Amino acid sequence: MTIPRFPDLVPAALRRTWAAEGHYPDLDLYSLFRAHRIAGPKRIAVIDSEGAVSYAELDRQARCLAAGLSEAGVCPGDVVGVQLPNGRDAVATDLALAALGAVALPFPVGRGGREAMSLLGRSGARAVIAAIGHRGVEHARELVDLADELPGLRHVIATGPGPVPGGCLSMQDLLHADPASFTPVRPDPDTAARILVSSGSEAEPKMVAYSHNALAGGRGNFLAALLPGGTPPRCLFPVPLASAFGSSGTAVTLARHGGTLVLLDRFTPAATLQAIRAHRPTHVLGVPTMVRMMLEQAQRERQASQGLTALVLGGSPLDDATREEAATAFGCVVVNLYGSADGVNCHSGLTGALPSGHGPGTVAGRPDPAVCDIRIDPSRGSDPAAGTGEILARGPMTPLCYVGAPELNMRYRTADGWVRTGDLGLLDAHGMLRVVGRLKDIVIRGGANISPAEVDGELSSHPDVRDVMCVGVPDPLMGERLAACVVPKAGRAPTLESLCAHLEARGLERRKHPERLLIVKDELPLTPAGKPDRAALRDRLAAAFRAEREQDAG
Structure with a gap:
């Protein structure tokens, strides 16, 4: 018996039930895109x-590339890595690989060669398409230099300005292939289409295989709930399309909904605000840190950016102060999205209606069975007084499996297909999901557990704080202590004493108060996927502590 390369850990009968209920389009991604191209080629x-770029122009580029890749030996089922900045080449590559029946493995520019090698090696990638250069990093050359350590890798394909490095194929040469010579493959929509890379807490990034149906159906249904009247969206992505959040780009915005992608190859608050004014997107999909930076930039420019349907913010908890300020500044609903590459999604919707009154954690929204159901496992991380436990998810967006890591399937998937998120939460009396924190992010101080996310949420309302992230730092006496990394508001100078007084006033017990403070100028560091970088903050804290000790010793 042949073991499937990407086994589906959800019972097949459930997948077919979701298709029968209309939660799945039951078509592959390229076929979905092609239908929109035929209906409106000039859009x-x-x-x-x-x-x-019009639908017709993008389709021609995708078919030319698919023909060229086929001639180079890329076959249905092959995994192909993609390390490209946001732009038409990245989108055409997504569509070309879908048309080939290949499996795309996108990962953001900026990730180092060693991490890229880990992803390509563990996935068994047969080819990789990479930027010749992006902001000083020669990704294609790096990958060619590492190719000898990847015996399964046949080709490194380079694209972008500059000379093609030795040992690489040229994407421009592949685009000269005759699109008429290519016939698209029609893969089973329940088979793998894309591998999402999770920036979680494992030693190496997790890779999660998604089917065509789980992307266009499950993830597509999440965006469908944010489209008034089913109008095709115009989505601005300041996050990388190669991130998990970015999977709502080609597969969802274009293939499922026939919309328009507005792309920035690198986030800056000024460029994002300018793109909103120039291109009038309906939706901006980013992370709270980006929006806080945009709000500060808008204040400096004294120019608001109105006309959006929704700001959709995920990747980290969204505090009430940021939600309210952004809703006023942008004149739209601010949607709090709780989701991950591992297969969970829940959001607050276009109504913006949230239950009144204080409660634990961050309100994520009411679970949507067209996307995924949510349940709480009280046997893991349970607090009987609060009613919390580990959040589990299963539904139309649930991925097939983890890639190249059967131990992760054992750890994070149940026998009946539920995904263990590693997050702590509860379902309240209103049926709303509240996210309290991470099992792995718990800081253990002298044997007592502290959730940094809970402290972040309380500190975010401090009048001197623009952005905050709390992390645990090693301590020889207590094991760990909590440190607050704070980006101050302009002209403000928060102190550790003022932060703790604020927490005291809000009723947070003293054992949860931060004992260290790191003032971060300008912005919290972000990972290549656009999320706050906890590891970088821990490094900064360690450097600051060393400098303090050296100063005291001197």
């Missing part, structure tokens, strides 16, 4: 730094 598909 704009992508707006990037080079201008606008």
Whole structure:
């Protein structure tokens, strides 16, 4: 018996039930995109730094590339890595691989060669398409230099400005292939289409295989709930398309909903605000830290950016102060999205209605069975007084499996297909999911557990704080202590004493108060996927503590 390369850990009968209920389109991604191309060939598909691209133009580029990749030996089922910045080439590559029946493995520019090698090696990738250069990093050359350590890798394909490194194929050469010579594959929509890379807490990034149906159906249903009247969206992505959040780009915005992608190859608050004013997107999909930076930039420019349907913010908890300020500044609903590459999604919706009154954690929203159901496992991380436990998810967006890591399937998937998120939460009396924190992010101080996310939420309302993230730092006496990393509001100078007084006033017990403070200038560091970088903050704290000790010793 042949073991499937990407086994589906959800019972097949459930998948077929979701298809029968209309939660799945039951078509592959390229077929879905092609239907929109035929219906409106002149409609704009992508707006990037080079201008606008129509559905017909994007389709021709995708078919040419698919023909060229096929001639180079890329076959249905092959995993192909993609390390490209946001832009038309990245989108055309997504579509070309879908048309080939290959499995895309995107990962953001900026990730180092060794991490790229780990992803390509563990996934068994047969080819990788990479930028010749991006902001000083020669990704294609790095990958060629590492190719000898990847015996399964046949080709490194380079694209972008500059000379093609030795040992690489040229994407421009592949685009010269005759699209008429290519016939798209029609893969089973329940088979793998894309591998999402999770920036979680494992030693190496987790890779999660998604089917065509789980992307266009399950993840597509999440965006469908945010489209008034089913109008095709115009989505601005300041996060990388190669991130898990970015999987709502080609597969969802274009293939499922026939919308338009507005793409920035790198986030800056000024460029994002300018793109909102110039291109009038309906939705901006980013993380709370980005929006806090945009709000500060908008204050400096004294120019608001109105006309959005929704700001959709995920990746880290969204505090009430940021939600309210952003809703006023942008004149739209601010949607709190709780989700991850591992297969969980819940959001607050277009109504913006949240239960009144104080409660634990952050309100994520009411679970949508067209996306995924949520239940709480009280046997893990339970607090009987609060009614919390580990959050489990299962539904149309649930991925097939983890890739190249059967131990993760054993650890994070149940026998009947539920995904263990590693997050702590509860379902309240209103049926709303509240996210309290992470099992792995718990700081253990002298044997007592502290959830940094809980402290973040309380500190976010401090009048001197623009952005905050609490992390645990090693301590020889207590094991760990809590440190607050704070980006102050302009002209403000928060102190550790004022932060703790604020927490005291809000009723947070003293054992949860931070004992260290790191003032971060300008912005919290972000990972290549656009999320706050806890590891970088811990490094900064360690450097600051060393400097303090050296100063005391001197």
